[in-house]
Amino acid sequence: MINWKIYNQNNPPEVGKAFLVHRIDGSVFSAILLFDVKHAQLYWEQKDSITLINNVTHYAELNLPDPTEGFDWFTGEE
Numbered sequence: 001m002i003n004w005k006i007y008n009q010n011n012p013p014e015v016g017k018a019f020l021v022h023r024i025d026g027s028v029f030s031a032i033l034l035f036d037v038k039h040a041q042l043y044w045e046q047k048d049s050i051t052l053i054n055n056v057t058h059y060a061e062l063n064l065p066d067p068t069e070g071f072d073w074f075t076g077e078e
Helices: none
Strands: 018-023 028-036 041-046 056-061
Antiparallel strands (some): 018 028, 018 056, 028 041
């Protein structure tokens, strides 16, 4: 189960960290929360592009395990 948290711009999650974000229209994206120094505001950017994401209602921390942990790349065995 994904531990979704309500996005509150006055109490945002850690800047520069990757999250799953949920928009008001039901879309879900992998995104990074960034800070625009010039305009002094936070914004969400889609992780695999430079697309900005608006209307974020919820976010969840990405906590995937290290894909190499417990796997021997030379033998292909765990």
